[in-house]
Amino acid sequence: METVHLKINNIPVEVPKGYTILQAAKEAGIEIPTLCYLKDINCIGACRVCMVEAKNRRGLLAACVYPAEEGLEVFTNTPAVIKSRKTTLELLLSTHNKKCLSCVRNQNCELQKLAAEYGVDEDRFQTEEPIYEIDDLSPYIVRDNNKCINCMRCVAACKNVQSISVIGAIKRGFAAHVGSAFDKSLDNAPCVGCGQCVVSCPVGALTEKSQEDKVWEAIADPTKKVLFFTAPSIKATLGEAFGMPIGTNVEGKMAAAIKRLGENVKAFNMDFTADLTIIEEANELVERIKTGGTLPMFTSCCPGWVKFVEHYYPEFIPNLSTCKSPQAMFGAVLKGYYCEKNGIDPKDVFVVSVIPCTAKKFEATRPQLRSNPEFDDVDVALTTRELARMIKRAGLDFASLPDEDFDAPFNKATGGGIIFGATGGVLEAALRTAARILDGKFEKVDFEEVRGPEVVREATYEVAGVTVKVAVTSGLGNARKLLEKIKKGEADYNMVEIMACPGGCINGGGQPTRSDSVSNYVDFKALRSKALYDQDKNSELRVCDDSPIIKMIYDEYFEAPGKEKAHHYLHTSYVARSKNYT
Numbered sequence: 048m049e050t051v052h053l054k055i056n057n058i059p060v061e062v063p064k065g066y067t068i069l070q071a072a073k074e075a076g077i078e079i080p081t082l083c084y085l086k087d088i089n090c091i092g093a094c095r096v097c098m099v100e101a102k103n104r105r106g107l108l109a110a111c112v113y114p115a116e117e118g119l120e121v122f123t124n125t126p127a128v129i130k131s132r133k134t135t136l137e138l139l140l141s142t143h144n145k146k147c148l149s150c151v152r153n154q155n156c157e158l159q160k161l162a163a164e165y166g167v168d169e170d171r172f173q174t175e176e177p178i179y180e181i182d183d184l185s186p187y188i189v190r191d192n193n194k195c196i197n198c199m200r201c202v203a204a205c206k207n208v209q210s211i212s213v214i215g216a217i218k219r220g221f222a223a224h225v226g227s228a229f230d231k232s233l234d235n236a237p238c239v240g241c242g243q244c245v246v247s248c249p250v251g252a253l254t255e256k257s258q259e260d261k262v263w264e265a266i267a268d269p270t271k272k273v274l275f276f277t278a279p280s281i282k283a284t285l286g287e288a289f290g291m292p293i294g295t296n297v298e299g300k301m302a303a304a305i306k307r308l309g310e311n312v313k314a315f316n317m318d319f320t321a322d323l324t325i326i327e328e329a330n331e332l333v334e335r336i337k338t339g340g341t342l343p344m345f346t347s348c349c350p351g352w353v354k355f356v357e358h359y360y361p362e363f364i365p366n367l368s369t370c371k372s373p374q375a376m377f378g379a380v381l382k383g384y385y386c387e388k389n390g391i392d393p394k395d396v397f398v399v400s401v402i403p404c405t406a407k408k409f410e411a412t413r414p415q416l417r418s419n420p421e422f423d424d425v426d427v428a429l430t431t432r433e434l435a436r437m438i439k440r441a442g443l444d445f446a447s448l449p450d451e452d453f454d455a456p457f458n459k460a461t462g463g464g465i466i467f468g469a470t471g472g473v474l475e476a477a478l479r480t481a482a483r484i485l486d487g488k489f490e491k492v493d494f495e496e497v498r499g500p501e502v503v504r505e506a507t508y509e510v511a512g513v514t515v516k517v518a519v520t521s522g523l524g525n526a527r528k529l530l531e532k533i534k535k536g537e538a539d540y541n542m543v544e545i546m547a548c549p550g551g552c553i554n555g556g557g558q559p560t561r562s563d564s565v566s567n568y569v570d571f572k573a574l575r576s577k578a579l580y581d582q583d584k585n586s587e588l589r590v591c592d593d594s595p596i597i598k599m600i601y602d603e604y605f606e607a608p609g610k611e612k613a614h615h616y617l618h619t620s621y622v623a624r625s626k627n628y629t
């Protein structure tokens with residue numbers, strides 16, 4: 048590997064050729080501030096916060112794009128650099144709505160952090176602020192351009208990572224701002240709701256559509272039973288919102304916190320319906336293989352991916368498994384089985400899912416998911432960030448809570464359900480069960496070939512004389528490439544797992560926001576995934592069909608996978624949507 052030698056603040060450093068000054072400085076132990084830069088996503092040198100000085104170079108250099116050159120001597124903290132950064136921040140603040148006290152990003156905002164570090168005068172260039180209408184028409188994302196600093200990170204996430212491009216810079220000069228085509232609401236655009244734009248935003252210009260108040264209202268209503276359940280990935284991320292190290296598994300504290308939100312609240316474990324999804328999905332796969340059904344079968348648990356197929360590849364709708372997602376299955380189980388068994392009118396329960404993304408807020412409103420035409424099965428879908436805010440507002444000291452179990456009867460799950468939250472987890476769980484269906488004595492449980500960071504993982508297994516060829520990818524840009532290969536006949540699989548967010552739900556658009564220091568320099572996806580795989584490894588039961596709760600619910604209610612009742616409550620249908628609007 049060719050390397051270059053340079054000095055950063057007089058510290059000698061050797062880095063691979065092709066590194067930028069920003070990367071070289073990090074190797075020297077110095078972090079240069081950034082606002083528009085987002086590793087592997089947005090590198091446009093636009094915000095000018097990362098400016099540095101270098102010996103024998105005129106003017107200042109943008110460290111995020113300027114290459115580390117042989118012999119270069121860089122200074123990251125000179126008076127000229129400080130003055131430039133301070134002025135840039137003051138200019139950004141001149142048109143920024145500075146209602147920091149009530150902003151959801153207060154104390155967690157990259158602009159606020161730098162403004163404090165550089166001691167800026169926030170009113171130095173005060174001008175008449177442009178007033179943008181807040182776009183809150185979609186059921187999942189709110190855009191407040193009055194807080195936008197035009198860093199283009201959301202635009203890059205939507206275009207470069209997800210290959211969707213439903214947002215971009217519109218208008219020119221002082222009127223330039225970010226929005227959808229013709230300045231229409233996101234609700235009118237073929238957006239898939241993944242929320243990758245939201246977690247890319249350094250400030251409070253993009254947020255989930257908050258539904259916390261609706262949940263507080265239900266908790267305050269003595270006629271309601273408020274039934275929470277938490278998605279598999281939440282236990283691996285919620286702790287970050289309380290300052291815990293990335294990858295801390297907080298399942299016990301999370302259950303304890305939710306139960307303390309109100310007397311009428313129960314906390315259930317959605318890993319149980321991840322197990323249930325696998326039972327239905329693995330049976331569907333085996334059925335399709337044996338009867339010559341449509342293959343490859345695509346997983347259907349990610350609503351961002353499902354909406355992507357509906358908008359951009361409707362010809363692949365028959366390939367989507369008809370299984371509902373674990374969120375939707377749990378809503379149906381609670382308003383069906385649970386209410387019947389406990390003699391409760393479904394109208395008296397308020398179902399709250401805690402989920403990793405904004406796409407699941409949209410999913411909860413899909414009419415195709417209603418098992419009763421009169422009401423939604425899930426009343427409110429809260430992101431991890433919203434649950435964290437509710438726990439804070441309840442005055443709970445999260446870190447000091449004791450570990451508690453979820454409430455019965457939906458308190459246990461297998462390792463197969465737990466790994467749903469990481470890319471490859473759904474497919475691995477399905478393989479564990481499908482292999483058992485095909486060969487009752489099949490003992491392999493760890494399908495490591497489908498784990499890991501590679502963009503596309505492929506594997507072929509021989510089970511009881513049947514060849515099962517599978518593939519996994521995440522991120523919709525990668526999904527698009529895989530679909531094009533399948534369309535051209537260059538790839539043939541039996542089953543494909545696709546999750547809209549790179550790395551899967553542990554990196555969902557509703558997960559705790561990260562500082563740039565984490566996003567740009569820490570492999571947070573690997574740390575969060577490890578928390579799930581470690582729990583799977585240590586689980587007593589690792590194959591979904593071994594779950595006693597699964598056995599109970601089929602014995603008492605659904606009879607067998609794919610049977611009429613199971614089909615009514617646990618399966619769904621899809622709609623072809625336009626590429627041009629929602």
Ligand code: SF4
Pocket residue numbers: 188204205209211212213214237238239240241242243244245
């Ligand atoms: S939610 Fe996803 S698809 Fe929609 S604008 Fe954001 S990044 Fe693009």
Ligand code: SF4
Pocket residue numbers: 194195196197198199200201202225244247248249250252253
């Ligand atoms: S909405 Fe956020 S991410 Fe998008 S351009 Fe504005 S500040 Fe940047």
Ligand code: SF4
Pocket residue numbers: 240241348349350351352403404405406407546547548551552553554555556557
């Ligand atoms: S990968 Fe997970 S977090 Fe991302 S859109 Fe899909 S379900 Fe939501």
